[in-house]
Amino acid sequence: MPQTLPSYAAPKEVERVTLNCFLENCLLADVCTGKLRQPLAGLVFHFDIDSSGTVAETASLCSRGIKVNILVSNSDFEAAQRNYRAATDNSENLTVEKFLLPPSELSIERMHKLMAFSERSDAVPLYMEVIQRILRQMAVSGQGRGFNYGEFLQLLDQAGLSTEQQRPMRLRLDLLHSFMRWPPSKTDLKRKTARKLLDLQPGTLTVVDLSDPFVDTATVCTLFDICLSVAKEKRPGCGMVVALDEAHKCIDQSPAATNFTDQTAHHHTRAETHRNPGHHFHAGADNLGEAARSVLDQHCASVQVSGMVPEQA
Numbered sequence: 404m405p406q407t408l409p410s411y412a413a414p415k416e417v418e419r420v421t422l423n424c425f426l427e428n429c430l431l432a433d434v435c436t437g438k439l440r441q442p443l444a445g446l447v448f449h450f451d452i453d454s455s456g457t458v459a460e461t462a463s464l465c466s467r468g469i470k471v472n473i474l475v476s477n478s479d480f481e482a483a484q485r486n487y488r489a490a491t492d493n494s495e496n497l498t499v500e501k502f503l504l505p506p507s508e509l510s511i512e513r514m515h516k517l518m519a520f521s522e523r524s525d526a527v528p529l530y531m532e533v534i535q536r537i538l539r540q541m542a543v544s545g546q547g548r549g550f551n552y553g554e555f556l557q558l559l560d561q562a563g564l565s566t567e568q569q570r571p572m573r574l575r576l577d578l579l580h581s582f583m584r585w586p587p588s589k590t591d592l593k594r595k596t597a598r599k600l601l602d603l604q605p606g607t608l609t610v611v612d613l614s615d616p617f618v619d620t621a622t623v624c625t626l627f628d629i630c631l632s633v634a635k636e637k638r639p640g641c642g643m644v645v646a647l648d649e650a651h652k653c654i655d656q657s658p659a660a661t662n663f664t665d666q667t668a669h670h671h672t673r674a675e676t677h678r679n680p681g682h683h684f685h686a687g688a689d690n691l692g693e694a695a696r697s698v699l700d701q702h703c704a705s706v707q708v709s710g711m712v713p714e715q716a
Contacts, residue, residue, distance in 0.1 A: 422460070422461060422646060422648060423460065423461060423463065423464060425644075425646070426445055426447070426461060426464060426608065426644065426646065427464060427467060427469070429442070429443045429445060429644040430442050430443060430444075430445050430464070430469050430606050430607070430608060430644070431467060431468070431469055431606065432606070441605065441641055441642070442605045442606035442641065443605065443606075443641055443642045443643055443644045444603035444604055444605055444606075444607060444609075444639045444641055444642070444643045444644070445469075445607065445608035445609065445643075445644050445646070446601070446603065446608075446609050446611070446630075446631075446634055446643060446644070446645045446646070447459060447461050447608065447609070447610045447611070447645075447646045447647075447648055448611050448627045448630070448631075448645075448646070448647045448648065449461070449610055449611065449612040449613075449614065449648040449649060450612070450613050450614055450620070450623050450627075450649055450652050451614050451649045451652050452614050452615065452616055452652070453652065456482075456486050457486075457614065458483075458486050458487050458490045458612070459473070459610045459612050459648060460648070461608065461610055461646070461648060462487055462490065462491055462497060462610060463490070463491060463492075464608055465491050465492075465493045465494075465495075465496035465497040466491065466492040466493045466496075468493075468496065469496065469606065469607065469608055470496050470498075470604075470606070470607045470608070471491075471496060471497050471498070471607070471608045471609075471610060472497075472498045472499075472500065472602070472607065472608070472609050472610070473487055473497070473498065473499045473500070473610045473612055474500055474501070474502040474600075474609065474610065474611045474612065475499060475500075475501065475502060475612050475613070475614075475615075476501075476502055476581070476582065476613055476614075476615040476617075476618060477501050477502070477503070477581045477582065478581060478615055478617055479614070479615045479617075480499070480501050483499060483612065483614075484499045487499050502582055502600075502611060502613065502626070503582065503583060503584045503598075503600070504582055504583045504584070504600050504626075504629070505583075505584050505597055505598045505599065505600060506552040506553070506583065506584065506585060506587070507549075507597035507598075508597075508599070508600055508633050509550050509552055510549070510550045511538050511541060511542050511550050513550075513629050513632065514538060514550065514552075514555065515534070515535070515538055516625050516628065516629065516662070517575075517579055517625060517629070518530075518531065518534050518572075518575060518579075519531055519534070528571055528572070528575070529567055529568045529571065530564060530568040530569075530571065530572040533559075533562045533564060533568065534559075534572075536562075537555065537558045537559060537562065538555075540558070541554065541555065541558070552585065559572075578618075578622065582626060584598060599637070600630065600633055601630070601633060601634055601637070603634060603637075603638075603639045603643060604639065604641075605639065605641040611626075611627065611630055613626060613627070620652075620659070620660065621658075621659040621660070622659075624654070624659040624660045624662070624663040625659045625662075625663075627647075627663050628659070628662055628663040631645065631663075
């Protein structure tokens with residue numbers, strides 16, 4: 404059954420080894436580490452802007468022969484690519500790409516989250532009343548057709564927003580577009596199948612690293628939340644292991660963080676129990692603050708806490 408493993412390791416080096424060993428045992432079929440019937444697909448969420456040039460330590464698993472794909476923010480792509488290349492020993496198994504959410508993977512629910520997120524629960528953007536009306540209208544008129552982002556923008560332009568509403572909304576849309584494949588390129592328009600945000604394959608690791616000084620924690624948690632939702636929607640048949648690295652850097656008492664922890668440690672475990680027995684969640688949170696620890700503990704309290712131990716060879 405799905406398992407949740409919170410890791411509260413004080414020394415950073417211990418936390419790094421704990422998470423890497425856990426992932427290696429889930430992804431690598433190696434007689435040295437034990438017998439693994441079928442490798443899982445790995446997904447790690449990472450956020451750390453405290454130190455310049457830092458990378459997700461889990462990327463070092465590429466040196467063990469695991470294919471690692473790093474997804475980073477558009478504005479930090481060049482620097483992140485250099486840092487990851489310099490920090491890893493086997494660049495052949497490492498790729499660094501931009502985190503770009505295809506419009507085809509947006510939904511009305513996800514769009515609402517992206518437009519409404521805020522650091523404080525009492526801070527509701529002025530434009531949200533109009534956004535909610537448009538999304539409700541699209542939900543009623545577009546049943547069975549899915550969400551059309553181009554239509555959403557068109558309706559938004561026709562809504563007659565005031566100047567006070569337009570300014571923060573444009574800032575939000577500009578930020579959103581930096582994480583989207585929008586507008587679609589000529590190549591995207593010619594493709595017969597839509598691009599995917601994630602390609603989760605057995606024995607591979609995808610690291611979503613949104614460490615970027617231009618991105619706040621509420622935005623990060625919202626994007627993590629949507630990314631996990633996409634992964635669950637298009638889950639690989641092999642099963643999946645999900646890890647939240649440096650959890651204390653982005654998990655706080657904000658609504659976005661609470662939604663994300665609920666999606667991971669609570670709703671994810673309950674729902675997946677009936678769907679896929681090969682799903683595991685690991686929360687790596689060294690030096691976790693009291694606020695972040697209480698949020699995480701609240702959702703992990705009723706979950707069996709254990710690591711995945713491979714069969715002995």
